[in-house]
Amino acid sequence: MTADVNISLTLFIEYLQIEKNYSQYTIEHYHRDISDFFMFMSEQAISGIEEVQYSDARVYLTRLHENRLSRKTVARKISCLRSFYKFLLRENLANDNPFSLVSIPKAEKRLPGFFYEQELQLIFEACETNTPLGIRNLAILELLYGTGIRVGECVKIRLSDLDFHLSTVLVHGKRNKERYVPFGSFAHDALEQYIQKARAELLKGKEDHGWLFVNFRGGPLTDRGIREILNKLVEKSALTGKIHPHKLRHTFATHLLSNGADMRTVQELLGHSFLSSTQVYTHVTNEHLRNTYRSHHPRA
Structure with a gap:
């Protein structure tokens, strides 16, 4: 893994804090989800964020399902990575968004609970x-x-x-x-x-x-x-x-x-x-x- 990977994550987190004004709780989720993907990249011997292909994104999606994560969690992780690469494209740090065509699983429709x-x-x-x-x-x-x-x-x-x-x-x-x-x-x-x-x-x-x-x-x-x-x-x-x-x-x-x-x-x-x-x-x-x-x- 190159140093550029960590730098890109730092820049993205700053973007979420300053431009998007996200809460610290939301930012921690983004940081964790992207760090998990970086671990996957390391396992797959992918050294840089610009080397990730659509096929790698599909393999990662399969890995998430194999880990028996809920549809809601899988959807959040894929959406997070899609936003991350969208930011990288804007900053000319990547040439493609490998997650743009990855379909996000529809979350279970749970009606909100309430008290009688x-x-x-x-x-x-x-x-x-x-x-x-x-x-x-x-x-x-x-x-x-x-x-x-x-x-x-x-x-x-x-x-x-x-x-x-x-x-x-x-x-x-x-x-x-x-x-x-x-x-x-x-x-x-x-x-x-x-x-x-x-x-x-x-x-x-x-x-x-x-x-x-x-x-x-x-x-x-x-x-x-x-x-x-x-x-x-x-x-x-x-x-x-x-x-x-x-x-x-x-x-x-x-x-x-x-x-x-x-x-x-x-x-x-x-x-x-x-x-x-x-x-x-x-x-x-x-x-x-x-x-x-x-x-x-x-x-x-």
């Missing part, structure tokens, strides 16, 4: 409201369900982003996109209770860093911290399985559409760039309607 209202009620009831941490957890739960924001957006909220007069929160989304999202009376009350009664206790006299949600040490709450909080609430509610924060986002969207909200409004609230990302929730609501019909109609 009765299940969600059990999780809300699992929140203790007589401790600072319990009051904080209820505020997190009400805000996630009441706005549909991502957990990564939730941990980035500062006190100054909240407007209690208008009941809105300024959300800092993906790629530095910002949007205002309204929240309802339940989230309004839970947030006020948390800020007035619990947050100062959790800070424990430390200098206020301005982040809305605080961990038990007084520092800013992390993505992982919220996941642990939600999983403990699910365990306490006696519901089976683990919860991922996106399930509350799915629930928010599904409940809105089930109750008559229009697609464009839900798209804007979720911060989706494309309507197609929001349309998946119509499949959820339609499936729910079909199941209800089959279960209750005499001639279903």
Whole structure:
């Protein structure tokens, strides 16, 4: 393997960071996927990126399938390498894109999971409201369900982003996109209770860093911290399985559409760039309607 290989990867990562403004999480995936392909090149005695042919790309695709990776993972890896070579062509570091004609396997269509209202009620009831941490957890739960924001957006909220007069929160989304999202009376009350009664206790006299949600040490709450909080609430509610924060986002969207909200409004609230990302929730609501019909109609 030549030094040019590593240089090309460094340049591509800088491009993703500076020009594309991708998150660190996404960049790590790109770095890992391309590094895995470099290992394959070494095994195949391919010394330079410009030497990779379409036939090599096909062999690599076969290798991914032999490793029994999911279709989604295979599709991500091939898409990553296609983007990598597209960048190399732009920078005149390669003469061809060997992955341009490699067909990406279609991912399994999985409908997003969501909570029924009765299940969600059990999780809300699992929140203790007589401790600072319990009051904080209820505020997190009400805000996630009441706005549909991502957990990564939730941990980035500062006190100054909240407007209690208008009941809105300024959300800092993906790629530095910002949007205002309204929240309802339940989230309004839970947030006020948390800020007035619990947050100062959790800070424990430390200098206020301005982040809305605080961990038990007084520092800013992390993505992982919220996941642990939600999983403990699910365990306490006696519901089976683990919860991922996106399930509350799915629930928010599904409940809105089930109750008559229009697609464009839900798209804007979720911060989706494309309507197609929001349309998946119509499949959820339609499936729910079909199941209800089959279960209750005499001639279903």
